[in-house]
Amino acid sequence: MPAERVNKLPLDEDTPRPVVVLDQSFASGARTRWHSHRRTELLHASGGLLVLNTENGTWTAPAGxxxxxxxxxxHELAAYGCVSMRAAFLSDEILDGTMSRDCRVIAVSDLxxxxxxxxxxxxxxxxxAGRGGHLAALVADExxxxxxxxxALPVPQHKALRKLCRELIQTPSLAHDLDGWSEVVGVSRSTFTRRFRAETGLSFAExxxxxxxxxxxxxxxxGVSLRLAAETAGYRSTNALRDMMRRTMSRTISKAAAPAPLQRA
Structure with missing residues (x-):
């Protein structure tokens, strides 16, 4: 069954307040059309998994x-699992220039x-000037x-590398080694690795x-079992998948050094 296409979300970002928060629900498999907003948007799901796609890459928000x-x-948004979600729209004034010109995945504190x-x-x-204003300021501060x-899973701008990445996103278990992928792209191994890192900030292996x-x-x-999910994604065992998840979630970006924004296509 094809994923449900959501043509229009019940959003109200024009409300004249610095932070506007709305409750939403997505069915499993729901996906929005490509769209954008005039304000910075925060999307927080209490269950399931949210996946955001832009021209420059993919961002995934797990629980918490x-x-x-x-x-x-x-961007377009896809929901996996039954997702209850809050969408918040934040004005530039209340963010006070702290938001980069791209996307991020942040940890959500209890507060x-x-x-x-x-x-x-x-x-x-x-x-x-009352309770709502204080809550809005607290949201921005947190x-x-x-x-x-x-x-983040950035996508290169180089045409051949971009095509390769899109194919891998469709079928993550494709099994060429680095020499094989270099041959597919039509460049030497050293050129492939150098250009890929320059355009994504990551090694191809990472x-x-x-x-x-x-x-x-x-x-x-x-709802797929962790064992089958790991196997389908190309892992040798569920433990290998768990180790990767643990390492990824433990790596955070220092607040003192903001990440450089990805180039636009």
Whole structure:
């Protein structure tokens, strides 16, 4: 059965408040059309898995994390597993220049989760000088303090490398070695590795490990057993998948050094 296409989400980012939070629900397999927003958007799911695609890459938010999408970035969103979600729209003023011009995956603290819930349950036109205004400021502050996990899957701009990555995203278990992929692209091994790292910030091996982990996470969120998810994604065992997940979730980006934005196509 094809994934459900969501033509229009019940969004209201024009509400004249610095932070607007709305409750949403996605059925498993739901996917939005490509769209963008005039404000920075935060997407936090209480269950399931959210996967965000842009022209420049893929970001996945596992449990306890949220997607941050910069304003005016075209994207599509896919949901795996039954997802109850909150969408928050944040003004530039309240973010105070802390948001990069791309996307991020951040850890959601208990305080941020509670503040989002409280704003979603209150009136859209809350009193900026009252409880709603205080909650909005708390949301922005917690986002600014949140740890970011290095889970992005950037896509190269080089035509042949981009085509290869799209093919791998469709079939993560393809089994060529580095020499085989260099031959497919039509360059030497050294040129392949140098250009791939220059365009993605990752070695090809690290990029592929990350892709396989994300593929396994989506399968698992859809109800596939961890063993079968690991096997389908190209892992030799569930322990290998668990180790990769543990290493990825433990790597956070320092707040002192913001990541450089990916190049646009």
């Amino acid at each position: 994390h949220a997607l941050l999408v910069a304003a005016d970035v075209p 941020l989760d509670i503040a989002l819930k409280a704003l979603a349950e209150g009136p859209l036109l809350y009193d900026p 986002i600014g303090r949140a740890a970011e996990i290095e889970i 990029w592929r490990r990350r892709l396989r982990m994300l593929h396994a996470l989506t399968l698992s969120a859809d």
